[in-house]
Ligand SMILES: Cc1cc2nc3c(=O)[nH]c(=O)nc-3n(C[C@H](O)[C@H](O)[C@H](O)COP(=O)(O)OP(=O)(O)OC[C@H]3O[C@@H](n4cnc5c(N)ncnc54)[C@H](O)[C@@H]3O)c2cc1C
Ligand code: SF4
Ligand code: SF4
């Protein structure tokens with residue numbers, strides 16, 4: 066099976082052709098298998114992230130033919146083009162810098178009062194949002210996240226020095242951050258004050274972008290539109306409940 | 310040298326951001342320390358996050374589950390290798406430590422009557438009480454808790470994509486016979502620089518070593534033995550390093566799924582058995598067995614030439630599912646008890662296996678390391694004879710979680726590690742914060758950092774011809790054969806010689822000069838850690854010449870109930886080899902041990918009788934038992950976001 070792997074070394078981009086050798090006659094390898102074999106047989110220092118091989122750790126996301134996929138659970142196909150996700154700056158080869166995303170939440174909901182009865186059950190939606198593996202596939206096509214990069218992606222900005230430094234946390238939000246905020250709000254331990262702080266944080270990250278957006282898509286199938294965006298918009302008053 | 314160095318000052322440096330690291334960071338920060346967390350994976354991405362998410366909560370099903378009961382349970386399961394002050398600490402703190410997860414957002418199902426987290430229907434293998442609690446979304450829920458503890462709740466500094474390389478230590482003096490930690494050096498791959506961190510306390514919470522056996526493992530890629538290698542290079546002692554836990558039921562094929570977890574002994578339920586390739590039963594009463602017993606049974610069949618095509622055995626659960634009344638309950642149990650393991654099984658082996666019409670081909674996989682850095686009950690490094698003394702250990706060095714040894718000895722019971730990381734992460738955090746309050750790193754020690762920085766920096770821009778990936782694969786294949794589930798003196802000696810050769814070849818791995826995400830440098834460092842760790846395991850495995858727990862010697866007897874138990878202790882010599890010795894442990898009084906054995910035998914006898922019952926009677930009896938443990942409707946399952954809707958793994962199965 067022939068694929069193309071896009072490498073990034075010290076600022077240089079290269080397209081490397083690789084021919085995957087099947088290990089079993091009927092093998093339908095995952096993209097991660099292709100990368101592991103490429104590293105073993107032809108690009109010894111190929112950089113890519115992975116961890117669990119089982120769609121749990123969320124770190125192996127790459128773009129396959131321009132769309133974010135979880136490499137350990139995406140079947141490779143003849144002619145696939147494998148590159149780092151376009152929505153984040155590249156650290157090396159297929160490794161994107163993820164740190165600017167979660168960093169924007171650092172300490173943001175700390176120190177608020179909490180209810181103290183630990184023996185309470187959380188609502189189903191709380192668990193539905195906890196299913197997020199932090200794969201960042203949802204950054205794709207998110208206009209709010211794109212605000213960090215003049216409305217495009219880091220890949221399209223040629224002057225890399227002008228990119229915002231992820232080490233400071235991104236100024237504008239994304240579906241993942243909103244999910245974390247909404248999850249916090251659904252937690253039965255969160256007080257009214259916490260509810261409000263959550264909405265304020267969502268607003269400050271640019272929640273208004275969601276009013277004119279067709280909506281986000283999650284890599285593991287969480288219903289972000291209904292379970293995250295809609296309630297946040299309603300409670301922030303950006304969208305009246307009647308409109309839906 | 311082409312790479313820059315950033316200097317930082319902290320009270321407590323925590324290496325690792327899984328369960329142990331995040332609890333340690335929170336506890337140290339709450340105790341008033343200025344804390345930095347380093348993590349080579351993104352924050353929270355760790356074994357903790359990919360686990361089955363089942364935790365031990367004492368007294369969640371029965372009031373008589375005393376501290377003593379739990380502590381003794383751990384020690385007996387661990388063949389008396391665990392230290393009682395460490396198992397006592399586990400039992401004493403377990404409830405409160407688990408609650409720290411809840412404070413960080415973990416929401417278990419609640420037993421409304423008892424006002425405690427809801428226990429799973431069956432005790433997990435080897436537990437003498439029902440005290441394991443499952444969680445919606447398995448380990449991912451724990452991943453969120455780790456992440457939130459470090460990031461969202463504030464007050465803690467952190468750096469991810471950051472590989473901790475080595476500790477920096479002030480030389481030994483009268484007060485610090487093994488020297489004193491003054492900080493360490495790390496490589497920040499994302500920012501392309503080295504970081505020199507001055508800190509009087511360092512907590513190693515960097516996980517285990519199972520990547521030595523890749524792909525025959527279900528753990529995270531990052532388990533390259535960094536914890537043990539880094540501590541050993543700084544002069545710390547390691548305990549029970551031969552005790553690697555292999556989970557018996559991991560997948561063998563297709564290649565993408567090789568090594569992933571598909572079940573636990575309890576999965577086999579009342580009637581599941583293990584068969585060799587000729588269909589002969591090699592282990593019955595599987596649900597009552599420890600992980601070590603099941604793994605050994607499979608591997609002995611393989612060694613004997615009766616293994617399955619991919620070097621394992623067959624887990625046959627057909628007898629559970631066929632009976633008309635109890636069968637449906639079993640299927641529900643199978644699907645809900647370990648949801649992500651079942652998902653792996655279904656995707657890898659297909660529908661007939663998922664329905665249990667076909668037996669499952671299973672093979673052990675490396676899962677956890679019981680041994681580790683030798684510490685006291687607060688995670689502080691110890692050394693010396695007996696149980697070891699804190700004042701003889703490396704001062705300022707702490708370990709928690711899978712990095713530490715002394716808690717589980719020869720065998721770890723299921724669901725205990727997620728609690729372990731909370732208990733000892735918190736303890737180490739508090740102890741490290743206290744230590745930092747009474748110590749400071751003086752400026753005149755800068756030279757020591759300068760030479761560590763220099764040594765690390767010289768690797769950038771190094772020529773060579775050896776592929777790190779190939780070398781790693783060679784080591785991994787050899788590890789499975791020699792320090793894997795079946796060992797012998799001959800195999801170990803051969804392995805020790807190979808390690809020496811690989812150590813030399815490692816210096817021939819080329820490393821380019823650029824700083825930003827230099828994968829060759831990362832591979833070099835991880836391989837160096839894997840080799841040091843393999844060396845430590847090999848030395849301990851040679852020292853223990855009989856079989857006990859996770860350590861099975863083909864050329865040695867099983868340890869007897871009457872012999873005096875001992876732990877192995879290894880430490881790294883100036884030449885880089887590992888010296889080993891034994892340290893005696895206290896044996897459980899024979900009377901207690903015999904009672905325990907009799908209880909075990911009794912349970913197994915009952916299980917065999919059950920299998921011999923006439924079919925209809927058996928079916929009725931089992932239906933009653935399933936109903937009693939699961940309720941009439943069967944346990945309720947909560948699965949992560951529906952696979953059908955998943956866009957990122959579209960085109961699967
Ligand atoms: C599939 C699976 C299922 C499991 N199920 C259960 C279960 O249900 N119940 C249970 O109790 N236990 C379970 N376990 C075991 C349990 O998950 C682990 O033992 C436990 O999570 C270990 O936690 P830890 O904090 O010690 O290490 P980890 O959670 O592995 O964290 C290690 C951290 O160290 C970092 N790190 C490593 N090296 C370096 C370095 N050099 N520099 C910087 N950072 C570094 C890593 O990035 C990571 O953040 C399971 C394990 C697996 C693999
Ligand atoms: S919301 Fe979905 S797509 Fe986004 S990070 Fe979480 S799991 Fe991935
Ligand atoms: S709905 Fe909001 S968060 Fe989702 S993609 Fe659109 S702008 Fe981004």
Ligand code: FES
Nearest residue numbers: 116117118123137
């Ligand atoms: S490797 Fe963990 S999600 Fe892919």
